[in-house]
Amino acid sequence: MRYGKSKKILVTGGAGFLGSHLCERLVEQGHEVLCVDNFFTGTRRNIAHLMESKNFELLRHDVTHPLYVEADEIYNLACPASPVHYQFDPVQTTKTSVNGAINMLGLAKRLKAKVFQASTSEVYGDPEVHPQSESYWGRVNPIGFRSCYDEGKRCAETLFFDYRRQHNLEIKVVRIFNTYGPRMHPNDGRVVSNFVVQALRGQDITVYGEGLQTRAFCYVDDLIEGFIRLMATGAEITGPINIGNPGEFTIRELAETVIRLTGSRSKIVSRPLPPDDPKQRRPNIDLARQVLDWVPEVQLEEGLTKTIAYFDAFLSAEERRIDS
Template sequence: MRSFIPIGTCREPASASTTSWPKVVLVNGGAGFLGSHLCEGLLDRGHQVICLDNFYTGRRINIEHLLQNTRFRLLEHDVRQPYDIEASLIFNFASPASPPDYQRDPVGTLLTNVLGAVNTLDAARRIGATAVQSSTSEVYGDPHENPQRETYFGNVNPIGPRGCYDEGKRSAETLFFDYHRKYGVDIKVGRIFNTYGPRMRLDDGRVVSNFIVQALSNADITIYGDGRQTRSFCYVDDLVDGFLRFADAGESCIGPINLGNPAEITVGDLAEIVIDLTNSRSRIIYLPALTDDPRQRRPDITRAREELNWWPSTELKTGLKRTIAYFDALLAEKQVAEAV
C-alpha cells in the first residue's frame, strides 16, 4: 500500500492530460444527474466505464444513450452492500442529493453515505484502486465564513432535518482520510457546490429546477425565505471537467478541494433571471424559510485553480439557457404522454 500524503498538498498543478489514466473506471451512482455526465465524460476520453446504481434517485433514461457503447456496462446494485468489482478508479457519486430526496428517507441517506464510503474504500483497498469521493458544500452547513475555504470546519446542525445528508457526507470524508492514513488507500475528496444542467429531474426539488419548471408553466415561483440568501451555481460540464482533472492529478493531490462557481447570486435575483429567460408570466411568492437553510454559499476555489488549473467557464445565463431548453423539451414530452 501507498504511504499517506499530508492533507491538502499537491506537488505540481495537474493538466487535463489523460495519458496516464486507468482503463477501467467504476462510477457509483452513475445513472444520476451528475454521475451520468461523468460516465459520458469518461467514455469520451476512451475509458471503460462500469455504472453502478440502484435507481433510488438515478434514472435509466440518463444512461440509455450509453448502453450501446461496448465500453459501458450497467450494474444494478446498492452501494450499502459490499461489491467485488475490478477497476483502477472508483468515483463514489451514490447518494440522494436534493433535500426532498434525502429527507424522504433520512436513515437510508445517512447509511448510503457511510456504508457506501466503507464499501468503496474496502474495494479500493482490496484492488489497489484510487477512490474519489463526491462530497458537498453542505459539510460547511450555514457558514460563518464567506467564501468557504477547505480549511473551514463548518457550522452544521447534526440533529436537524438536513443532518442526515450533511453528517453523512462529513462522516464519509472522515472515513476517506482515515483509510488513507491507516491503510494507505489512494483517495481524493471533492466538495461539490450547487450544480445544475440537463438531466436534473422535474421534481428533484433543487432551486434551479424548481424555478425553471415553475416559470415554464407560468406558475408562481416559490422562494423560501426573503430571497436574499445567496448561492453559487456551477454548470454540470464545468464540474465534470473539475473531477476529471482531479482524478488525473496524481497521488499527492487528495483534497479536500472545492469544486464550484465562485460567482455569488441571491436566490431572488436568480428567480428574476429565470423569469426573463423564459418570458414567463410567473409571480414570485415568498414562503417561510426552511430549517437550517444556509444564508450564504460561495466556494473559495484557490486550491482548484492552483492544483488542478481549473475554474468554471460557463456563464450563468448560458448554462441556464441550455437547462431551460432541456426542461422545455421534457415538459413537452410529458404533456404529449399525458394526452395519449
C-alpha cells in the same frame, strides 16, 4: 481533453444527474465504464444514449451492500443530494453516505485502486466564514432535518482520510457546490430545477423568506472537468478541494433571471424559510486554481439557457406521452 491511458472505471450513482455526465465524459475518453445505481433518484433515461457503447456497462446495485467487481479507479457519487430526496428516508441517506463509503473504500483497498469521493459544500453547514475555503471546519447542526446528508458526508470524508492514513489508500475528495444543468430531476426540490419548471409551466415561483439568501451556481460540464482533473493528479493530492462557481447570486435574482430567459409570466411568491437553510454559500476556489488549473467557464445565463432548453423538451415530451 484526454487524461492518460484507457482504464476500467467504476462510477457509483452513475445514472444520476452528475453521474450520467461523468459516465458520458469517461466513455468519450475511451475508458471502460461500469455504472452502478439503485435507481432511487437516478434514471435509465439519463444513460440511455450510452447503452449501445461497448465501453459502457450498467449494474443495478445499492452501495450500502458490498460490491465485488474489478476496476482501476472508483468514483463514489452514490447518494441522494436534494433535500426532497435525502429527507424522504434519512436513515437510508446516512447509510448510503457512511456504509457506501466503507464499501467503496474496502473495494479500493482490495484492488489497490484510486478512489474518489463526491462530498458537498453542505459539510460547511450555515457558515460563519464567507466565502468558504477548505480549511473551514463548518457549522453544522448534528440533529437537524438536513443532518442525515450533512453529517453523512462529513463522516464519509473522515473515513476517506482515515483509510488514507491507515492503509495508504490513494484518495480524492471534492466538495461540490450548487450545480445545475440538463438531466436534473424535475421534482428534486433544488432551486434551479424548481424555478425553471415553475416558469415553463407558468406557475408561481416560490422563494423562501425574502429570497435574499445567496448561492453560487456551477454548470455541470465545468464540475465534471474538475472531477477528472483531480482524479488525474498524483497521490500527494488528496483534497478536499472545492469545485464550484464563485459567482454569487441571491435566490430572488435567480428567480428573476429564469423568468426573463423563459419569457414566463410567473410571479414570485414567498414561503417560510425551512430549518437550517444556509444564508449564504460561495466557494473559495483558490486551491482548485492552484492545484488543478481549474476555473469554471460557463456563466449563469449561458448555463441556464441550456438547462431551460432541456426542461422545455423534457416537459413537452411528458405532455405528449400523457396525451397519447
